Amino acid sequence: MKIGIIGLGLIGGSLGLDFKAVGGHTVIGISRRPETCSRAIARGAVDEASTVLNTLTDTDIIFICTPIAQIQPTLDQLAPHLSPQTIVTDVGSVKAPIVDAAESVWPNFVGSHPMAGTTESGIEAAQSHLFRNRPYVITPTSNTLSQSIETLENLVRSLQALPYQCTPADHDRAVAWISHTPVMVSASLIAACTAEPNPAVLELAQKLASSGFRDTSRVGGGNPELGVMMAQYNQAALMRSLIAYRTHLDQIIDLIEHQNWAELNALLTRNQQVRPKYL
Amino acid sequence: MKIGIIGLGLIGGSLGLDFKAVGGHTVIGISRRPETCSRAIARGAVDEASTVLNTLTDTDIIFICTPIAQIQPTLDQLAPHLSPQTIVTDVGSVKAPIVDAAESVWPNFVGSHPMAGTTESGIEAAQSHLFRNRPYVITPTSNTLSQSIETLENLVRSLQALPYQCTPADHDRAVAWISHTPVMVSASLIAACTAEPNPAVLELAQKLASSGFRDTSRVGGGNPELGVMMAQYNQAALMRSLIAYRTHLDQIIDLIEHQNWAELNALLTRNQQVRPKYL
Numbered sequence: 196m197k198i199g200i201i202g203l204g205l206i207g208g209s210l211g212l213d214f215k216a217v218g219g220h221t222v223i224g225i226s227r228r229p230e231t232c233s234r235a236i237a238r239g240a241v242d243e244a245s246t247v248l249n250t251l252t253d254t255d256i257i258f259i260c261t262p263i264a265q266i267q268p269t270l271d272q273l274a275p276h277l278s279p280q281t282i283v284t285d286v287g288s289v290k291a292p293i294v295d296a297a298e299s300v301w302p303n304f305v306g307s308h309p310m311a312g313t314t315e316s317g318i319e320a321a322q323s324h325l326f327r328n329r330p331y332v333i334t335p336t337s338n339t340l341s342q343s344i345e346t347l348e349n350l351v352r353s354l355q356a357l358p359y360q361c362t363p364a365d366h367d368r369a370v371a372w373i374s375h376t377p378v379m380v381s382a383s384l385i386a387a388c389t390a391e392p393n394p395a396v397l398e399l400a401q402k403l404a405s406s407g408f409r410d411t412s413r414v415g416g417g418n419p420e421l422g423v424m425m426a427q428y429n430q431a432a433l434m435r436s437l438i439a440y441r442t443h444l445d446q447i448i449d450l451i452e453h454q455n456w457a458e459l460n461a462l463l464t465r466n467q468q469v470r471p472k473y474l
Numbered sequence: 475m476k477i478g479i480i481g482l483g484l485i486g487g488s489l490g491l492d493f494k495a496v497g498g499h500t501v502i503g504i505s506r507r508p509e510t511c512s513r514a515i516a517r518g519a520v521d522e523a524s525t526v527l528n529t530l531t532d533t534d535i536i537f538i539c540t541p542i543a544q545i546q547p548t549l550d551q552l553a554p555h556l557s558p559q560t561i562v563t564d565v566g567s568v569k570a571p572i573v574d575a576a577e578s579v580w581p582n583f584v585g586s587h588p589m590a591g592t593t594e595s596g597i598e599a600a601q602s603h604l605f606r607n608r609p610y611v612i613t614p615t616s617n618t619l620s621q622s623i624e625t626l627e628n629l630v631r632s633l634q635a636l637p638y639q640c641t642p643a644d645h646d647r648a649v650a651w652i653s654h655t656p657v658m659v660s661a662s663l664i665a666a667c668t669a670e671p672n673p674a675v676l677e678l679a680q681k682l683a684s685s686g687f688r689d690t691s692r693v694g695g696g697n698p699e700l701g702v703m704m705a706q707y708n709q710a711a712l713m714r715s716l717i718a719y720r721t722h723l724d725q726i727i728d729l730i731e732h733q734n735w736a737e738l739n740a741l742l743t744r745n746q747q748v749r750p751k752y753l
Contacts, residue, residue: 330681368672368675369682373667373683376667377690380659380660381659381690383722387715387721387722389748399645400647400652401751401752407652407656407657408653410693413689414686414690415745417746419745419746420739427733433730440662442666443665446665448713451712451713451716456706465668466661466664466665466668466694466698467698470695472680
């Protein structure tokens with residue numbers, strides 16, 4: 196199969212390494228930076244690489260692995276170069292707005308989201324087996340060609356990733372819960388604690404903080420651009436989760452305020468029982 | 475020094491192991507269960523052990539290492555057996571209510587909180603060096619004898635723990651921020667997500683959840699008794715932090731609702747910069 200990869204960073208580069216290792220494919224990479232093209236070839240992530248999109252003309256499937264904001268502009272530029280049977284997919288972490296816009300430009304578009312990564316980025320961070328045993332969500336709509344879904348799903352299986360299918364909206368609501376809401380919940384904790392008005396208490400908190408604070412504050416102290424991007428592109432689903440979250444927070448505050456220890460114990464017991472379902 | 479330890483669980487047992495290893499002390503343990511007394515002797519955590527408090531009559535210092543609810547009843551029973559120069563300390567994770575009550579029964583009381591532990595409990599979980607390089611907070615009041623603080627602090631240093639001194643109230647406010655508020659923030663996340671009304675979204679969330687959700691939900695899915703105990707004994711400081719937390723959460727929700735990405739980016743950037751101070 197002739198596979199195009201646009202954006203040779205952590206995800207694009209890792210896809211290339213795996214497709215090359217699987218064998219039987221020709222992998223053509225695209226990056227805006229010539230140095231990245233050279234490094235991708237040197238690392239064995241692509242067979243050839245270019246800074247221009249017209250080298251993808253006769254590819255079977257193209258993975259757009261750019262940052263979210265570049266997916267639509269990239270597809271707009273790419274579309275005139277393609278023949279209708281070329282499948283285009285993306286790896287963006289939000290699906291409904293991307294899929295909505297992409298489908299109208301390229302009917303043979305299949306949205307997807309490989310849920311794998313590291314804290315690093317760039318072609319040097321690309322690694323083999325990044326997707327192995329990780330979820331790879333495919334988000335077809337009623338317009339998506341079933342043959343295109345099947346082709347993508349087979350490629351995903353060849354990466355030893357775990358393909359899931361759902362609607363773009365369900366994907367966005369699920370990731371709002373498991374990824375984007377935790378960031379805002381965690382960010383609120385750091386912000387609130389750091390605004391402690393008593394300097395002695397703040398200093399003590401910073402000295403005494405250990406694993407509980409460290410874990411709960413981790414994602415709220417991460418990359419700011421990533422956090423803003425989540426909020427920007429998944430605003431509706433994130434707001435829906437945050438409003439629900441606030442209601443549950445208010446319930447817990449109410450239980451503590453009214454010393455309803457039996458109900459608080461019941462709630463924490465349900466949490467302890469249900470949490471393993473997320474692990 | 476003649477050291478008494480009441481409650482031979484993880485903390486009491488580990489204190490005993492370390493004091494015996496330091497040398498020069500006689501360690502007398504107290505447990506309600508005779509089997510625990512035997513095991514503590516067999517493990518080398520105490521020189522002698524008993525189920526009755528009158529063996530502690532001529533000790534220099536006594537560590538009450540019972541669960542929080544038993545500290546005050548234990549001190550009430552213990553006081554008639556002691557001579558005034560005996561220092562009594564505790565290891566409870568909340569300080570103001572304990573210290574307030576204890577001082578009136580035993581003027582030579584010094585509140586403290588060794589911030590070390592494991593997820594296990596009981597004499598079998600006791601281990602050497604549990605306190606090494608961990609904070610050990612001592613919470614004197616204006617009534618506390620300075621010589622007693624010094625004696626305790628020297629013992630703490632001999633455990634290679636890091637002694638900190640602060641008021642009971644400042645301790646409680648600091649641990650509300652770094653330990654008790656994270657539990658409620660995290661518990662609200664699990665409860666809210668699990669109440670997701672769309673079963674397909676909930677199932678997907680449970681399948682796709684990874685490190686972000688895992689870390690942010692960890693302390694909210696822990697021991698329910700411990701969570702209730704925190705709320706019960708540190709109610710005032712916890713409420714103070716939770717109300718402040720809700721204000722900051724509301725600010726973030728407001729920024730997202732009004733698409734104020736510049737301000738959200740500024741907030742997340744401050745978080746990223748400040749979080750290392752807690753690590």
